[in-house]
Amino acid sequence: MASKSSSSGASSSSGGGRTKVGRYELGRTLGEGSFAKVKFAKNSETGENVAIKIIDKEKVLKHKMIGQIKREISTMKLVRHPNVIRMHEVMASKTKIYIVLEFVTGGELFDRIASKGRLKEDEARKYFQHLINAVNYCHSRGVFHRDLKPENLLLDANGVLKVSDFGLSALPQQVREDGLLHTTCGTPNYVAPEVINNKGYDGAKADLWSCGVILYVLMAGYLPFEEANLMVLYKKINKADFSCPPWFSSSAKKLIKRILDPSPVTVS
Template identity: 50%
Template sequence: MFTITYTVVINHLILDIPNVPSTPKHYFNARHRTQLPLTTIQRAFQVEKLGFVTSATASRQMDGSSYRGSSSVDMYLPNYKLGKTLGIGSFGKVKIAEHALTGHKVAIKILNRRKIKNMEMEEKVRREIKILRLFMHPHIIRLYEVIETPTDIYVVMEYVKSGELFDYIVEKGRLQEDEARNFFQQIISGVEYCHRNMVVHRDLKPENLLLDSKWNVKLADFGLSNIMRDGHFLKTSCGSPNYAAPEVISGKLYSGPEVDVWSCGVILYALLCGTLPFDDENIPNLFKKIKGGIYTLPSHLSPGARDLIPRLLVVDPMKRMTIPEIHQHPWFQARLPRYLAVPPPDTMQQAKKIDEEILQEVVKMGFDRNQIIESLRNRMQNEATVAYYLLLDNRFRVSNGYLGAEFQETMEYAFNGTHPNESSSPAGGHHLMDYQGIGLKSQFPVERKWALGLQSRAHPREIMIEVLHALQELNVSWKKIGQYNMKCRWIPVIPGHHDGMVNDPVHTNHIFGNEPTIIENDGVTNSPNVVKFEVQLYKTRDEKYLLDLQRVQGPQFIFLDLCAALLAQLRVL
């Protein structure tokens, strides 16, 4: 028994509570490993996760999967020498293998088509493959190739030998701040890369963060991820409850990046504190804590960490910190390696850049130079490109980093306390970064882009109240589907016909209440001139708010006329 001073946080309000006796409790246990599913989670959460299975978790995943003889597998995998089984899941095995041409190790998921189909998991598998094929980032698991047969799907992936971050924390308990910060910087780098490529992970947790031989983080398990589209929102409740954002467990609409930021906040708390900020045996109580933003901050946290964590765990997604804002936070910037200070290039830029030395090695294997270049630029999968990327990744690992020795410098400091030289510190360079763009501000000025929608610096509540007043003046019906999101319907006035719609007077609490559904009436709503649209309020990167209208149904020109009329009614914007 020992005494700790805690800071209790309730929905971003911080209260200090000194001298609270506490019994040390270890971070994760079996209950944290096997989370109860959310009430609205689809069947995917009643089965084992698809993500990379490590030997540490294999004993919990044995289910008696059977496969054909090795000769049959060899027929489909002539370029690989299969080794031991790393783990077994509900519909597949993970085996270590050696690539015949390069001699480098890979991990191969062997997914049984019949089991995938029986569990209705085809979409989840396809989604992960589709996403990982896009990605090339030092902190995201690399997918080298996919081989499909009538009975199985072989997914050849990067091999990481140090297991999950989950098991690392179980073994070490709470981490030293510099080590935790290094992990967090790598996680944010990988998440930022996902968001730049319009992918939201939606299931970030230590079990899905793998560690390579040099203790670098690799994001994995993209089976629950979704590809973001402008103007569209997600509602599916995904991920483990302890890491899920309030808007997710509440079933509200969300655009995506903000839920990953919340999960990153929970992970940072776990790294620094050795416990979860939101935890309860009773799921309803757990949800109550998450929705209320109720957790404690131990006294051992540094001032920087105590400032950053509450900014990540803000209940209102509109006020929650963004990835660019995380980059600018002093705690995050401390000892930030150069390669993480620069936003990674997008996938198209990466495809255009070819390493001449590695290319020559692949040519020596007997492949045509021009065909290799064409395949790399077109992101094609074949024997030559697999060999190229295996050689490229191995060289980065041997040279200890994404950009030369940066990884080694970072890890030596994190684990041994030897700080890298000043040239690798971002102290003088991070101020050049324009995190809202794609490169260095001083070298790559970005032309200002058009902004679609109506912008305002007014408080979001004031904006929504003004919008509702304007909609009422225009005789538009609406239904609230999110805190800052509505479905609307407008029926053009037909002389001599009463449409029977009812709109209550707008009150200041209207947008936060339970609005009635839009009243359907005497068939007028089926008219071809009826316009249905959605209204959504965004928070922009420059601390403004953007009102967006998206047409769902109805003639485009009538919709544009309505938008013009709405703009004329608005006084705040």
């Protein structure tokens, strides 16, 4: 089914005890954040399962998040890739914004590591390849994710990795005259040194750093940079002060050390 990414009005009704938004029947809640919740839903015309991100307009306006939401939507419209969560359409009512997304059943990659521990190198390599394919594609469309971490990587039923949550993504129009991005965002443990240092950064290189941290986590089962004190953490990240566990192969060590180079100029 060809999906459309147009914005349309949504009316929600609850006929027969089931709440409907447009042609979608809402089901259980899959996740909940401060401004949005994600619900499982079924397209009543095609029977297709989807996930609907329901955003509270009032909360979004109150916290001046409208720019971020619009950015997420325009990013998702630009991106069509097998390793990126697909957006089917966007609807809105007076109080809510509904983003209809592809539903994947394999959960977060993060949960997989949390429950099973570290992955074998060939499995980690497979996921890393999916991640790099997705990130490479996004960069070719001028989209930088800026919050890559295992919690934002979902798996489908066939074990295919899908990048999600483009809420912090940057589009080309956010790049300043110096060709760099200037907003500090992301999750501290996964953030590149140049992002922390607030001097402007290349979004593609900063995303690549996060990919390096993710590869380390997949293979080690823990973070390369972890400190309770944020300043100590930032110092470690700035110096790329980490060591690889003994079970990493020499090629994996070499790759991770090349990616987690604190100077963005030398990362190729």
